[in-house]
Amino acid sequence: MTVRTRWLVPALLASTAALAAQGQATAYLGARILPGGGPPIENGVLVVAGGKIVAVGGQGTAVPAGAATVDCAGRTITPGLIDASFRGGAALADLNEQGEEVTPHLRALDCLDPDDPAFARALAAGVTTVHVMPGTRNVIGGLGCVVKTAGAEPAARVLKDAASLRIVMGAEPSMGNRAIRGGRVDSIYYRRPTTRMGVVWEVRKAFHDARQALEQSVGAAPSPPSPGREVLARVLRGELTAYTTARSEQDIRTALRIAAEFGYQTVIDEAQDAYVVADELAAAKVTVLLGAPSAPQVAGPGSADGAEPRYATARLLAERGIPFVITTGSNFAALDLVREAMFAARNGMSVAQALDAVTIAPARLLGIDGRTGSLAPGKDADFVVWSHDPLDPAAVAESVHIDGNPVPASR
Amino acid sequence: MKRSPTWAVLAPVCAAAALCCRPAAAQDLLLQARRIVIAADTVLDDGRVLVRQGKVAYVGADVPAESRARRLDYGDATIVPGFVLAHATLGQERDLAERALPFTPDLRAAEAFDPWHKELLPLPRHGITAAALSPAPTNVAGGIAALVKTGRDRGVLGADLHLMLSLAAPARDPERPPTSLMGAVDLLRRAFDATQKGQATGPDAAVLRQALQGTRAVFVHADTFAELNAALDLGRDFGLRLVLVSARDAGKVLPRLAQQQAAVVLDTLQPEARLAQLQLPTRLAEAGVPFCFAGRPELLRRSAALAVRHGLDRRTALMALTRVPAALLDQTGSLGALRQGCAADFAVFTGDPLDLDSAHVATWVDGALVAGREPARTAAPAAATAAGVR
Amino acid sequence: MNRFLPIATAALLVAAPATAQDVLAVKGGRVVTVTGPSIDDGVVLIQNGRIARIAKAADVEIPWTAKVIDATGKVVMPTWVIAHSQGGQRGFNENMQNVPWLSVADAIDPAALYFEEALRSGVGTIHVLPGNQTLLGGSGMVVRPFGRTVEDMAVSARTGIKLSLLASGGGRLQQIRRLRRALEDVREYLADYERRKAEFEQEKAAGAVPADKTWTEELDRTKKPACDLVQKKTKGWLFVPTVAELEEALRLCQQLDLVLVLGANIDEGVPLLKRLGQPVVLDDEIEYFETDEETQKERKVCPPKLLADAGVPFALSLGLGGPTSHPWWQLGTCVRNGVDRQRAIEALTTVPARLLGLGDQVGALAEGMLGNLQILTGDPLQATSWVDTVVLDGEVVYERSQDPKLKYLFARDLAPAAKPAEGGGQTPKAGPEGNGDATGGGAGANGKPKDGGR
Secondary structure, eight states, X not given: OOHHHHHHHHHHHHHHHHHHHTTOOEEEEEEEEOXXXXXXXXXXXXXXXXXXXXXXXXXXXXXXXXXXEEEOTTOEEEEOEEESSBOOSSXXXXXXXXXXXXXXXXXXXXXXXXXOXXXXXXXXXXXXXXXXXXXXXXXXXXXXXXXXXOOSSGGGGEEEEEEEEEEEOSSGGGTTOBOOOSSOOOSTTBSSOOSHHHHHHHHHHHHHHHHHHHHHTTTSOOOOOOHHHHHHHHHHTTSSOEEEEOOSHHHHHHHHHHHHHHTXXXXXXXXXXXXXXXXXXXXXXOOEEEEOTTOSSOXXXXXXXXOOOOTXXXXXXXXXXXXXXXXXXXXXXXXXXXXXXXXXXXXTOOHHHHHHTTTHHHHHHHTOTTTSSSOOTTSBOOEEEESSOTTSTTXXXXXXXXXXXXEOOOO | OXXXXXXXXXXXXXXXXXXXXXXXXHSOEEEEEEEEEEETTEEEEEEEEEEETTEXXXXXXXXXXXXXXXXXXXXXXXXXXXXXXXXXXXXXXXXXXXXXXXXXXXXXXXXXXXXXXXXXXXXXXXXXXXXXXXXXXXXXEEEEOEEEEOSTTOOEXXXXXXXXXXXXXXXXXXXXXXXXXXXXXXXXXXXXXXXXXXXXXXHHHXXXXXXXXXXXXXXXXXXXXXXXXXXXXXXXXXXXXXEEEEOTTGGGGHHHHXXXXXXXXXXXXXXXXXXXXXXXXXXXXXXXXXXXXXXXGGGHHHHHHHHHHTTOOHHHHHHTTTHHHHHHTTOTTTSSSOXXXXXXXXXXXXXXXXXXXXXXXXXEETTEEEEEOOOSSOOOHHHHHHHHHO | OOTTTTSOHHHHOOOOOOOTTOEEEEEEEEEOOSSSOOEEEEEEEEETTEEEEEEEGGXXXXXXXXXXXXXXXXXXXXXXXXXXXXXXXSOOOOSSSBOTTOBGGGTBOXXXXXXXXXXXXXXXXXXXXXXXXXXXEEEEEEEOSOOSSHHHHEEEEEEEEEEEOSOOSSHHHHHHHHHHHHHHHHHHHHHHHHHXXXXXXXXXXXXXXXXXXXXXXXXXXXXXXXHHHHXXXXXXXXXXXXXXXXXXXXXXXXXXXXXXXXXXXXXXXXXXXHHHOSOEEOOSOOOEEEEOTTTOOEEEEOHHHHHHHHTOOEEOOOOSSSGGGSHHHHHHHHHHTTOOHHHHHHTTTHHHHHHTTOTTTSSSOOTTSXXXXXXXXXXXXXXXXXXXXXXXXXEEEEEGGGOHHHHHHXXXXXXXXXXXXXXXXXOTTTTTXXXXXXXXXXXXXXXXXXXXXX
């Protein structure tokens, strides 16, 4: 393929943008289609209309009469990638409310900047949907949201405003705090927790209070409503999934133990040491988020947690049937999501598994698989046309489509 | 004139100060100039303004020559309504923010007003005749703004203006909660929600209730896309009369601003700012979003001139200095125009105030000269007669 | 955090030292010669440490004494050549600013992890130079990342001295002034030396000095390398941190024999570099984003693409960690930004080899060149390809199936007990090998059959 033809495709796509908006069908022909969660389709056909996928299949797939066609020969089409733990979209200080250590009711959505360059960057690398959680400096940080990385209007980009409750184990939530040792106490940072024990204590106390309130509400006079407690009650009732950030073996075990103690469902986020506790993870039937598998070092201040990533982790989880999702997570050294999947493939996972771990698997985990995560009729037309196989280091997202609209590749 | 309790204490002092200007105030004044801007869209060529008891008694070309009026002829100059600052802290930030607490909606800026503060003195020199003294943006809910005038008697014209909120960076203080935008938004949402459900009582809730009922406008300091969206969300969810202050990224939420009928109070425009920033006034005007200029008083005219340079039409620019801020402060009856019955607040420039080569000549507040000079020559009776005949 | 540190390089190397008469044959792989056409099912014969023959398997008879490596289904290509690196040294930035007499030979640590990683990545030739923070920093040295002593590793010494325009207190202009002053001092010293020598000869000719006396004074040892530089007897490797210093660098290029080692953010300098018309060495960050001040939009910048378009040859560098430490990542980055694949490969082989004056020794597979090659499991530009074997001077120096670090990172038995004790000193074999991982973790990583190796 010459460079010349490569630039032709985006130009063609741009001209179909108007058509897509009007609901007219557009057919993408001749590409290798990796639909997500299914076998690859050689020389495939993808038909999109009204922002939705109308048909996807092999060469024989019917193309509606009057549909605009885009020749994608030599390209690969995948669903838009989904980053189930995306650090970006807001200033870090705004994602960490330091006034309290337990803030379950705070919403990451409230501080998202729809124009944050992180979205544009993710989009250019083929990511169409991200899950943004509050930061990792609080024991219970708050509610995560799922948004698309582009769209006509910020409100239309929101898929879920409360998709998760972030809980953080380990040293990070206690790092900024100081112990009160007499003398002047002139800062909000003189408070618990200052230890791992303190972190666990805060989680346990929060859920204990929430459970107490739930039990009391039957018969007895209702305790005064507390927004945080209501969120925790939703977790206890199984209506909301907790995402517990636990990097080291010790923290993963603690996260599983507390979830079991209160009987709530959790996802283990940034589980670098998952390979050590594979049996426990399998038994607890939890999903594992693997943050930045490319990074040789554990994320940021979390390195104090003593976790030790290994190349074999992703492959091992795949072999053990432990559901897992590849994310960029809180690691500053994280690469584009597609490159993280590439590193997972480099380290021994099958290409199909690596790709599923950034498309259909996160969609199922976040409960948005009805709308995105794979290429199937009826789903949002979120897809990427890649110059090469997406896990080739030379691959670039030639065009990224959200709701059928090719998003201008500004970069 | 409505006066604050504090003001009553200071009244004797000011009475003395007012003495010196009494002769001028008592006598009717007849001013004339080449151009008199009655309102941004009504300009009078070679007209007169009759000032009586500190108010505009008559304005027009055919003012009958009144023998008792003192006649002042500003010659080739232009008379415009005094500029109104819809948001100002006037160098009194320290007294306009309760630093220990993030949420103080019932505090009153009027109580922090120092009529002899040095920052107040230069305002008339920049054509400013009234300003809304507002709680500083360091509090999530700062309190209630006050309307002050820059006239000789330095009164608090209204102590009970809009409620000032802030989601901007200064409101998120790392040393007290909330430290994050998430927390700040939550704090406001929860407070309005509790008030709406009748769960909250006390003076804070009373102020919020007025905001919910629409009887009190809500000014929100917000700059970034995220902050503006959060403010607009609050406005939508609780039906607030919303004015966004500073609003750096307002260009990104134009459709929402228009849809929710929110207004914008702009900060100082800097010549070195990004083009998008300098074109923001034009884009706001095109989208039909009411806006006014504010920020540093000495750069107010420059802001408007920069906006004109970047495409804003002069009429809208002048509105944004006079009529719009007066409207945002609910003072259209007395401020922002030189119509009959309005306060005789005006500024005199050698030419169009939106041209930076026009010099400031004088500023009059409530019919009294507070800055600049009277014209060197008084109007010749013959000329007055001629005008009267015409 | 890195617990591999104790596992020293020594443990990597299992090959017995080759004797001079050894013949090594690599057969069955796809031979990528870089300078010539690629050969499927080819054979590379290495004799006495040099490549004796490259041909189709059918056309070669492998001597029965040869040690044979079966590379069937794999890719055989020259080891990578790194034109400029600060890795593998213990302290590479001398605090004193003007120290041209120093040499990296005294800083290179043969046991450094850097060399171990280099072998793992298929790097066979490294030009080690002093750091970027010293004005006149001392001599560099070309080494291979294998050997117990610096002498073992040496490929060529006296490869030139390092110069840097990186502002070291006092700002950019000050640094430029300092460098000019330093070079001027050397010139003055040389002129003075020559004058005194000429006077001596004159006096001798006039009979004032006994005829049997000869001029014995040598150049000052601490000034000699700098003298060689100003006399163009040796190369200078000039670090140019930003575009702002580029004009000065070009000026210096007219006086000295310089190779420019560029900083990361150099894209605006491409027209100047085109004017210079010499190959340059790039920073390891070759893809970055620039924010437009006005629109706040980010723009991707890839200097190799700009240089390729301008026709300026360039050598790539490898980072000391992160993705840019992988040759396949660097090459992939070039290709995805539109650089021709062959040109990208040349930027890690022939271009740096020529810059080092080793164009006829390394950087390609050709008869008569040094017997340096790597055997990869697949295409060198794919993330899923691994370096299986590295041969330097006809000697197998790395085998993935024996690599303790990879064995450890890919170990299947992941019981916590297998973790080496934190900071646990000299326990090179405690982890993976003591664990009895008989399947050879690395080889099994891709679910591929265990490679026969040798």
